[in-house]
Amino acid sequence: MKGFRAKKNTMFLLGILFTAVVVLMALLAGVLSPHDYSRQDLPNALKPPFWADGGKWTNPLGTDHLGRDILSRIFHGARASLLVGVGSVLIASIIGIFLGLISGFYGRWVDSLIMRIADVQLSFPPIFLAIALMAFIPPSLSSLILVLGVVTWVQFGRVSRGSTLSVKEKDYVEAARSLGTSNINIMLRHILPNILSPLVVIATVSMSWMILAEAGLSFLGLGVQPPTPAWGSMLSEGRTYFGIAWWYATFPGLAIFVTVLGLNMLGDGLRRLQI
Amino acid sequence: MRRLILRRLWQAVLVLFVVSILSFFLVYLSGDPIRALVPMDATPEDVENIKVQFGLDRPIPIQYITFIKQALKGDLGDSFRYRQESLTLVLQRLPTTLLLVSATILIAVCISIPLGVFTAVRKDTGYDYWGTVVSLVGISVPGFWAGILLILFFADYLRVLPPSGKDGLSHLILPATANSLHIIGLLTRLTRSTMVEELGKGYVVALRSKGLPRWMIQYKHALKNSLIPIVTVVGLQFGALLGGSVIIETVFAWPGVGWLLFSAITMRDLPLIRAAVLAIALLFVIINLVVDILYALIDPKIRYA
Numbered sequence: 351m352k353g354f355r356a357k358k359n360t361m362f363l364l365g366i367l368f369t370a371v372v373v374l375m376a377l378l379a380g381v382l383s384p385h386d387y388s389r390q391d392l393p394n395a396l397k398p399p400f401w402a403d404g405g406k407w408t409n410p411l412g413t414d415h416l417g418r419d420i421l422s423r424i425f426h427g428a429r430a431s432l433l434v435g436v437g438s439v440l441i442a443s444i445i446g447i448f449l450g451l452i453s454g455f456y457g458r459w460v461d462s463l464i465m466r467i468a469d470v471q472l473s474f475p476p477i478f479l480a481i482a483l484m485a486f487i488p489p490s491l492s493s494l495i496l497v498l499g500v501v502t503w504v505q506f507g508r509v510s511r512g513s514t515l516s517v518k519e520k521d522y523v524e525a526a527r528s529l530g531t532s533n534i535n536i537m538l539r540h541i542l543p544n545i546l547s548p549l550v551v552i553a554t555v556s557m558s559w560m561i562l563a564e565a566g567l568s569f570l571g572l573g574v575q576p577p578t579p580a581w582g583s584m585l586s587e588g589r590t591y592f593g594i595a596w597w598y599a600t601f602p603g604l605a606i607f608v609t610v611l612g613l614n615m616l617g618d619g620l621r622r623l624q625i
Numbered sequence: 626m627r628r629l630i631l632r633r634l635w636q637a638v639l640v641l642f643v644v645s646i647l648s649f650f651l652v653y654l655s656g657d658p659i660r661a662l663v664p665m666d667a668t669p670e671d672v673e674n675i676k677v678q679f680g681l682d683r684p685i686p687i688q689y690i691t692f693i694k695q696a697l698k699g700d701l702g703d704s705f706r707y708r709q710e711s712l713t714l715v716l717q718r719l720p721t722t723l724l725l726v727s728a729t730i731l732i733a734v735c736i737s738i739p740l741g742v743f744t745a746v747r748k749d750t751g752y753d754y755w756g757t758v759v760s761l762v763g764i765s766v767p768g769f770w771a772g773i774l775l776i777l778f779f780a781d782y783l784r785v786l787p788p789s790g791k792d793g794l795s796h797l798i799l800p801a802t803a804n805s806l807h808i809i810g811l812l813t814r815l816t817r818s819t820m821v822e823e824l825g826k827g828y829v830v831a832l833r834s835k836g837l838p839r840w841m842i843q844y845k846h847a848l849k850n851s852l853i854p855i856v857t858v859v860g861l862q863f864g865a866l867l868g869g870s871v872i873i874e875t876v877f878a879w880p881g882v883g884w885l886l887f888s889a890i891t892m893r894d895l896p897l898i899r900a901a902v903l904a905i906a907l908l909f910v911i912i913n914l915v916v917d918i919l920y921a922l923i924d925p926k927i928r929y930a
Contacts, residue, residue, distance in 0.1 A: 478868025603770030
């Protein structure tokens with residue numbers, strides 16, 4: 351039992367480590383990258399990683415079909431992934447918390463209306479909504495962040511509403527009300543700080559979903575547009591060459607996997623801490 | 626029961642109304658709806674014809690009514706690329722997508738339920754820990770990347786399975802496996818947690834004291850009682866897989882609606898995109914309706930709620 355808990359803690363620590371590595375990669379991409387991520391070197395196209403025959407230390411993870419350094423592009427791709435992850439979670443949580451607070455606080459028809467909208471949206475998987483919207487909107491980083499935020503607010507909304515319903519019955523809210531505090535003040539200063547903790551776990555797990563969704567959409571050409579490097583679009587380009595250059599699609603995919611795994615392990619650990 | 630069915634039907638109608646509004650406005654998101662609905666090489670006459678056909682020269686509410694009338698007749702415009710009715714193209718590909726989704730669910734259920742039960746019974750042991758690792762990896766691995774790795778290993782290196790296309794059962798194995806990894810992760814976790822809860826209940830102790838074999842308690846009694854949340858998630862995942870099929874079908878060149886939608890996206894074939902989106906959305910509504918009614922039939926608690 352003790353060993354089991356220690357192993358689970360190891361997973362939590364690994365989650366923190368993986369996430370920290372990806373954040374550092376994104377922040378220090380300019381310093382860590384051995385080459386300029388967009389510099390083409392056609393004579394050196396599709397060179398394998400350093401340990402394979404024909405590989406060189408100058409391009410540790412090999413090069414792509416235009417001779418660009420894959421490691422440098424993975425470092426810079428971390429920026430796009432994290433930007434989308436953080437940005438879309440922020441948008442989803444702002445919409446969700448706002449609507450959830452109003453819904454739980456005011457109840458009655460406001461609650462019914464918002465929850466019916468949530469029900470309708472929940473009838474469709476978010477990835478499907480994102481693909482449908484991005485197929486029509488001109489693709490860019492900002493539209494991607496906005497769309498992913500809009501299609502995933504419901505989870506934040508439902509949890510905020512549920513917590514608001516229980517917190518608004520507490521004595522200190524009643525006390526604030528009897529002192530004549532305005533509704534907005536009660537919501538923002540007394541209820542909001544007390545409903546945030548379950549939302550932190552949802553935010554961590556949502557971020558892993560957002561990063562997967564961004565990679566999937568970029569893979570389809572609906573996400574981050576070239577020449578900005580993104581892991582999903584690198585994977586998509588690499589797919590064309592995987593018969594002759596296995597490394598091209600493998601490493602960007604590994605980067606997505608490690609990032610998502612790290613965030614999920616982190617989310618798991620945070621959930622256990624709360625319980 | 627009849628009241629519940631009527632209520633669910635009413636909700637489905639409401640959802641359909643929202644879907645119709647959204648799919649109507651989708652072409653407006655692209656900026657110019659006329660440009661969105663005519664091919665790049667269209668002549669001014671073609672543009673005029675489309676304007677009249679979809680009523681694009683009239684006020685928006687009238688345009689919406691025209692769109693609904695056309696949609697009810699099954700006319701969602703011709704695909705630019707295939708020069709055929711978009712809806713017909715989508716409906717032709719639908720069974721292929723449903724085949725892939727069903728195979729995916731089958732693989733996921735066959736692996737994750739026994740694995741979930743196995744780890745629940747061995748709660749807090751090394752087996753349980755490795756079960757957790759497997760489910761975390763399953764949840765985190767991008768299906769399209771797993772697909773590429775599976776092709777590299779089984780089709781390129783070992784040459785035992787075909788990398789793409791749809792010619793028989795062997796073509797189904799790799800895409801369905803890649804597609805199922807995420808659900809295997811989700812379902813293993815869920816089965817484990819619901820089974821742990823069930824195994825701690827009083828009736829399990831009673832059955833054990835009666836001397837019932839362990840496997841019978843686990844599979845015949847506890848698992849049976851854990852099935853409702855599991856069935857719920859399987860139902861939800863069926864819809865999610867339909868939506869996510871675009872990516873996996875593209876990797877394996879699986880000729881379903883997903884791949885059709887992807888090629889329509891790359892060609893900016895907006896009438897075809899709209900038809901595919903509308904057809905998949907309709908399918909979600911039908912699946913949700915059927916699943917809701919099935920629950921009510923299975924579980925009296927839901928029926929009388």
